[in-house]
Amino acid sequence: MTGSSDPETFPTPTIMPLGDSGLLVRFGSALTDAANRAAIVLAVALERDPIAGVVEIVPNLVSVLLRYDPWASAPAAIAGELRLRLFALGDTPVPGASWTIPTRFDGPDLDEVAAMLGMAAPDFVAAHNAKPLRVLATGFAPGFVYCGLHGEGLVVPRRTDVRPAVPPGSVLFAAGQTAVTATEMPTGWYVIGHTDFRNFDPAGAPPTRLRPGDMVAFEAAP
Template identity: 40%
Template sequence: MDGAEITPEVLPLGQDGVLVRFARAVSPQASAAVARFAAEAEGLAEEVAPALASVLLRFDPGKRTRAEVVAGAEALLAAQDWGGLDDPPPRRLWRVPVALDGPQLAEAAELAGLTEAEARAELLAAELRVRAIGFAPGMPYLGYLPEHWNIARQRDLTPKVPAGALVVAVRQLVLFPTDTVTGWRMVGRCAFRPFRREAEAPFVLSPGDALRFEAVTAGELEALEGEPLGGATCEDAA
């Protein structure tokens, strides 16, 4: 995952969308630009949805025109250079218990050039950001890990990993809300579920949130399964 050139583009998308794309490849630099733009784009549209290298502005055609949204996005883009930015400060910091005993931890560590102990230490030391929510309801893409974690996805899919599986590829971690098929390597397990169907706000995490994993044993993790947030805590980081 090399640093991609940051070349913002404003593109129409569907009947009620405008896509602001910062790069054609995913990179920490592109995601930092996305995070900055999303933080400053509040009010440009009814929905501001960050992805890994772009931001979707979804507007209500009954309230504003596409031309107005495009003009607002272009004015915001013109206000600064979007290359070489740092992430904005997070509003919330999550601490999520994890048992780093996944069946592919050893394989992932070897691909990253680490021992299992070193891999565990780095995963626990990283302060990650929720880069995007997608693929499954509430599912976070968490990044970024150090460059040596830029390991490829598997050639073959794993037919199913359980809800709460923590998987890794391309310098990112994903925490699955449900049982799913995946091409990423499973390195750990959490009792935390990022999607709560019956809750007033079913998506627990938000793009831009910071997140750190804290080690627990398999037995401790089992005891957390009955807790609403699986032992996870959230604090105001502002």
């Protein structure tokens, strides 16, 4: 997605209302690499070339939410402008910063996850860290990032029960993704490690550091 000169083809999106103050552009109903990349690229394109009447652009895992003022704007006009942007989507270059997140792989679920995948824990950690992951989206809680996607050999379902509270900096694993918490929160994902990296600072501008499309290398820390 970065540095390529060939415009890429993205999944055909659906434009649908989300209430009476939002339009959602969805590139699919399942999390795929192509749908996620399309959502990231569209959000960047809309930031560069804003649509009049749109007050907030929010990239999600496979969609982009466009909020508008229902007192002032008509969604039909916004949707028309959107379609023009979508035609040229493949030409949009996406900047992606590179990050290293030192992680202590000491989570309470590490051994269970490794066993589910038929590996010894150190082999799982090595496989997990083998290549950088893309920041797929921020969501659910302040600074909470989804990173992925892992290959088929590194996919486990979510846990059946929810841990009531895990601390900021928890490194979570499920559904072919690695997530990092930035606040204390409940989770149904496996806790595989912890990091001192903090992706949320309410006094910061912007308040989060990682952006969708950034590349994250997880690195085993002592």
